Amino acid sequence: MAAETGSAPVGATQTTIRVIEALRELDAAGVSAVADHIDVPTSTAFDHLRTLEQNEFVRREGDEYVLSSQFLEIGGYCRNNDHLYRTAEPELQKMANETGEHANLMIEEFGRGVFYAKAKGRETFRLDTHIGKRVNLQTTSAGKAILAELPDDRVEEIVDDHGLPGITEHTITDRADLFEELDTVREQGFATDTEERLKGVHCVGAALTDDDGDPIGAVSVSGPKNGMQDERFFDDIPELVLRTANVIEVNMKYQ
Amino acid sequence: MAAETGSAPVGATQTTIRVIEALRELDAAGVSAVADHIDVPTSTAFDHLRTLEQNEFVRREGDEYVLSSQFLEIGGYCRNNDHLYRTAEPELQKMANETGEHANLMIEEFGRGVFYAKAKGRETFRLDTHIGKRVNLQTTSAGKAILAELPDDRVEEIVDDHGLPGITEHTITDRADLFEELDTVREQGFATDTEERLKGVHCVGAALTDDDGDPIGAVSVSGPKNGMQDERFFDDIPELVLRTANVIEVNMKYQ
DNA sequence: CCTCGCTTCCGGCTCTACCGGAACGGTTAT
DNA sequence: ATAACCGTTCCGGTAGAGCCGGAAGCGAGG
Structure with a gap:
């Protein structure tokens, strides 16, 4: 992935994308694992995961989050x-x-x-x-x-x-x-x-x-x-x- | 798609997702077509499209934007x-x-x-x-x-x-x-x-x-x-x- | 050359994304 | 039992950023 570290117009979206990348690399991960991986507070990671979950881009599997088939769709x-x-x-x-x-x-x-x-x-x-x-x-x-x-x-x-x-x-x-x-x-x-x-x-x-x-x-x-x-x-x-x-x-x- | 109208924790991400949905429905569209479709100012749509483009989720095809193969990937x-x-x-x-x-x-x-x-x-x-x-x-x-x-x-x-x-x-x-x-x-x-x-x-x-x-x-x-x-x-x-x-x-x- | 539509850029205001901290809940160890 | 611990979830304040209006480019067409 590009990982343009240059400032994106919409920073929050950039953070969300980093969450997606993290989940992709980690396969399945809890809130804190994602937070650690991209170096943000757990509460921030949680906000983004929840937003993604509400939109069905992310799914809960047991007590971990995984990327859903929405991307495939x-x-x-x-x-x-x-x-x-x-x-x-x-x-x-x-x-x-x-x-x-x-x-x-x-x-x-x-x-x-x-x-x-x-x-x-x-x-x-x-x-x-x-x-x-x-x-x-x-x-x-x-x-x-x-x-x-x-x-x-x-x-x-x-x-x-x-x-x-x-x-x-x-x-x-x-x-x-x-x-x-x-x-x-x-x-x-x-x-x-x-x-x-x-x-x-x-x-x-x-x-x-x-x-x-x-x-x-x-x-x-x-x-x-x-x-x-x-x-x-x-x-x-x-x-x-x-x-x-x-x-x-x-x-x-x-x- | 879910289209949870309830307030998402990260509103900016929600807007980005709406942009993605719009592009999906419109197939290929310019900034203003996207903006009209989801009812935001063109400048806002532009910000989100640019962020998506920087992350290779969206690609320019001529003078229009389309979703890239990143989702498939x-x-x-x-x-x-x-x-x-x-x-x-x-x-x-x-x-x-x-x-x-x-x-x-x-x-x-x-x-x-x-x-x-x-x-x-x-x-x-x-x-x-x-x-x-x-x-x-x-x-x-x-x-x-x-x-x-x-x-x-x-x-x-x-x-x-x-x-x-x-x-x-x-x-x-x-x-x-x-x-x-x-x-x-x-x-x-x-x-x-x-x-x-x-x-x-x-x-x-x-x-x-x-x-x-x-x-x-x-x-x-x-x-x-x-x-x-x-x-x-x-x-x-x-x-x-x-x-x-x-x-x-x-x-x-x-x- | 002017007009029109669209894209792109810019800067300020306000709202909200982010964060720290606290509460909650499940699991293990004592 | 109960305590300690881990991760998750919730909450509220603040400062920083997303959103927006407006203006400047930029082509295409008349």
Whole structure:
């Protein structure tokens, strides 16, 4: 989360958000645990928890507070009304069925990649990527596909904001390397990820662009490294991913 | 949403929440549209929108504000850490595969049913149930299964709070009918829904209970009315749903 | 160039968010 | 039993901040 320590216009809301963050980090916690965590008096934490509870953002579980499913509800509602999601979701399913691998839809927000939707293939190895999860764009194929469609100065800005932290030994951590990689992506038309975010996982991603050529997201397929190699990884899967991306782009316009 | 008009301890937070609700209802809106909608000066709406934006709960799209995927992120994160979800999710998948229909996991929160997870079967007719969607418990099979495991006075309380509004012509709208139905559910061990929330859709649901016998959720299968009839609807599917519920209950304890 | 609608900024007044402290309630130890 | 202790809940005063009106930017359109 941003944790802008700069003064927010509405300080009380800022405090409430800190309470939410605390509950998220603590999973379940009592009033005083929350108060300690964000360094406010218990009475203050209590006021905010109660306000959140009244609005059903927080629920009591025994003698502790937990975040409710209200967040999921709002997020799910917005996503369900989203034209991109509605258009892409069925195509994701198809892609997952055809490949047997996981298919993902990513969007960019605040300079980071959001796993916006996923479809499971036959291989149901457990992914760490919960819905909505945010990652640095350069660590995924879909993210790199998006970056490749953004103007250079915007990429610079994103790198300035979020850096290039190494997640695995294969993650791109150098700025020049990144731009070189983005050149390759633009040449190929698709992006790859060879264990750059998760050991043992390979991905192929392609950007979705609007009429102006601006990226509105990206789709990708991810699977175990062993099954994702050679022609399948460099030809078959990319072709399918690109075709799917194309179908989604077209359907975005005419329905 | 609750819309507790009673005074919240932290009024500023209450206002922020109203801004969020407004954005949700308006989909995308400018400062003044939000201000009008919740009847505050534009400058106030602006302050709150800016605070939300700084914390990445709201994003600018052109010259309008929209809710960001932050809600999905928080909700998805919590769900992913949830023992019930982690345990039930793979079983849902299996159930969807075996039946070819949609499989759902519902939990109860604030007296309403939350569609907490779903797995798609082969029949991919478009459901209106986005993830996190809240419904009145008595309108779904999973919800009735949960109600059947709650003490009568709690059921009374829930009905008092949320009423028994009719959604389709088959929805239970009478209190006595509801209790009669819950008796049947307890006898059978599972609950059914014959077009009580959606025309043309039948469901079968079974509750998940903890060691104390309190319901922690319910699983259900829903499909088109035509395919969900006779032995399949009254025997085969119920058996599978009950078996799945049982597997989840056991796995909850030993892993 | 002027108008109009919207967003953004600014500063003062008043209200309220915040806090300390006290009461309450449940649990454990003596 | 009873006391001690922990966390939660309640309460009231104060000073600091949220709210608001008004004005300044800023585009779009005539």
